[in-house]
Amino acid sequence: MDPQKRQILLQNIKLYDSALAAWEKKDLAEARRLLKEMKAQTDVGTLPAFLLEAYVERDSGRPISELAVLQQIIALFEGQSDPLLSTAWSLLGSTLSSIGENSLAFSAFRKAAETERDSSLKLVEYSNALFTLNHQPNIRAMTMRRYYRGYRLMLRNIEPMKRCWYGHKRLRVGFLSGDFRTHPVAWFVYALLRYMNREKFEVFCYAVKQENDTITEKLKACAxxxxxxxxxxxxxxADKIKGDEIDILFDLTGHTETSCLPVLAYQPAPVQLTGIGYMNSSGMANVDGFLSDIYCSPKERDAFFTETMLRLPHSHFCYTKPYAFPDIVQKPPCMRGGRVTFGCFNNFSKITDEMLRAWSEILRRVPRSRLLLKQKIFNSEEGRQYARERIAQAGIDLASVECRGFSTNYLDEYNDMDIALDTSPYTGGLTTCETLYMGVPVVTLIGNRHGARFGYSMLMNVGIGELAAADMRSYVDIAVALASSPEYLFILHQRLRGMVQQSPLMDGPGYAHDVGNLLQEFYEVCRRKRTEVKE
Structure with a gap:
């Protein structure tokens, strides 16, 4: 090798190692400086260096800069056999999803799955792709089922264990998750773990590869x-679960970041369910049921699901308030400032162009109204600029929009909102619970599947189902009508917290009783069905 080229190579290796060390220490400015110096010394960068640059931009909260780096990686390295290319596709999918480009994100995650060599990571990327489909408004059931078949094919070499019906005096229910920690799943599963009838059930929890915290300790005390x-x-x-002789295995992850679905492919329990932590089907043939309710699932069979819909009579989850909430200001903003403030604190990835156009019509029909948005994308200047361009393209006057970045005191800022506008088809979950608890009414759209009807279920359970719209035109009309009634807004502002507290959404003992009855009944249905035929 030419001595000069060798010297440059050695220098670049040193710079890369130093940049990597700086990134690991979270010194992002220094990492960026070193990578810039490295790029100045060579015409074509290396894939590891580009990936490190993408990680630096991601951790700096600069999604558009990260996107540019990742697009450069694909342009330079696509078609090569470098295993790191699948990582680039995966990062590209995550970045595209974060800015609301979910169709493109789906394609990127599929490419990540196709190029990934590790079979377990291939499953992760395919789950990522399936997750992004929840954001797409016009997805059809047959399309979802086609992609579910692709997931099942990846698991086809797993030999399921024989179902055993143990005859325990108390049914052993195993909850499987990587989110028994400070996470929304914890707020929705706590009441179930705490109040399950111990004369009928024995509760096992399997915490998979998670960092335990104080919330973990509270959940441990319930198991x-x-x-x-x-x-x-x-x-x-799966062997560990089988060894514990679990009767009902309840997966709380679905196709989320902490997915444990491959465990269920081994069939370690005779009855297997999923739900609470994910809003759509597992797509797996040996998952028997999905926990839902009569509002999210009008029927027991749903074309979007491979599982039987287990329909609770009230809510499919129970919300436990994990921390103290701020006081609600006595009067809503419209009575303090003379103009109506609509708002949305849902993740920006959930805000589709269709929703933005609906919000534009709402603002047009309510004179002097404004829109308050609060999402992580607004924490950076480039993210704010990108989002504002998308908002403007939908016909919304930017002068009527206030964009706030994420902050830890976000609950206080609900006092600046009169009416919350839910997203669709990926609705708010925890965010809607918090919004209602802060005295802010939510207008939602009733979708065509379980996950797209979350808002409808919550509003029905709280007692304000009239704010759920059957179609987008009704969604706009309801929001406009609500804005024209400051007296009603004032009443809701004062009473909603109490209504939530007294509703099935926060009735832990009642929820555990309903779930317990359903689990017993479904277990018996499955046992009779399976024992009538030779497995």
């Missing part, structure tokens, strides 16, 4: 048996 699992060897986890 009869707790298993901290430090591996993602799915067969090993």
């Amino acid at each position: 009869d048996k707790w298993r901290d699992i430090e591996t993602k060897d799915w067969k090993s986890i």
Whole structure:
């Protein structure tokens, strides 16, 4: 090798190692400086260096800069056999989703799955792709089922265990998750773990590869048996569950970031369910049921699901308030400032162009009204500029929009909102609970599947189902009508917190009773069905 080229190569290796060390120490400015110096010395960068640059931009909260780096990686390296290319596709999918480009994100995640060599990581990327489909408004059931078949094909070499019906005096229910920690799943599962009837059930929790915290300790106190699992060897986890003779295995992850669905492919329990932590189907043939309710699932069979819909009579989850909430200001903003403030604190990834156009019509029909948005994308100047361009393209006057970045005191800022506008088809979950608890009414659209009807279920359970719209025109009309009634807004502002507290959304004992009855009944249905035929 030419001595000069060799010297440049050695210098670049040194610069890369230093930049990597700086990034690991969270010194992002220094990492960026070193990478810039490295790029100045060579005409074509290396894939690891480009990826590190993308990570630096991501951790700096600069999604558009990260997107540019990732697009450069694809342009330079696509078609090569470097295993890191799948990482680039995956990062591209995450970045596109964060800015609301979910159709493109789906394609990127599929490319990540196609190029990934590790079979377990291939499953992760395919789950990422499936997750992004929840954001797409016009997705059809047959399309979802086609992609579910693709997921099942990846698991086809797994040999399921034989179903065993143990005859325990108390049914052993195992909850499987990587989110038994400070996470929305914890707020929705706590009441169930705490109030399940111990004369009928024995509760096991399997915490998979998670960082435990104070919330974990509270959840541990609610379980009869707790298993901290430090591996993602799915067969090993299935063996552990099988060894505990679990009667009903309840997956709380679905196709989320902490997905444990491959465990269920091994069939470690005779009855297997999913729900609470994910809003759509597992797509797996040996998952028997999905926990829903009569509002999210009008029928027991749903074309979007491979599972039987287990329909609770009230809400499919129970919200536990994890921390103290701020006081609600006595009067809503419209009575303090003379103009109506609509708002949305849902993730920006959930805000489709269709929703923006509906919001534009609402603002047009309500004179002097304004729109308050609060999302992480607004924490950076480039993110704010990108989002504002999308908002303007929908016909919304930017002078009527206030964009706030995420902050830890976000609950206080609900006092600046008169009416919350829910997103569709990926509705608010925890955000809607918090919005209602802060005295802000929510207008939602009733979708065509379980996850797109979350808002409708919550409003029905609280007692304000009239704010749920059957179509987009009604959605706009309801928001406009609500804005024209400051007296009603004032009443809701004062009473909503109490209504939420007294509703099935926060009735822990009642929720656990309903779930318990459903689990017993469904277990018996499955047992009779399976024992009538030879497995």
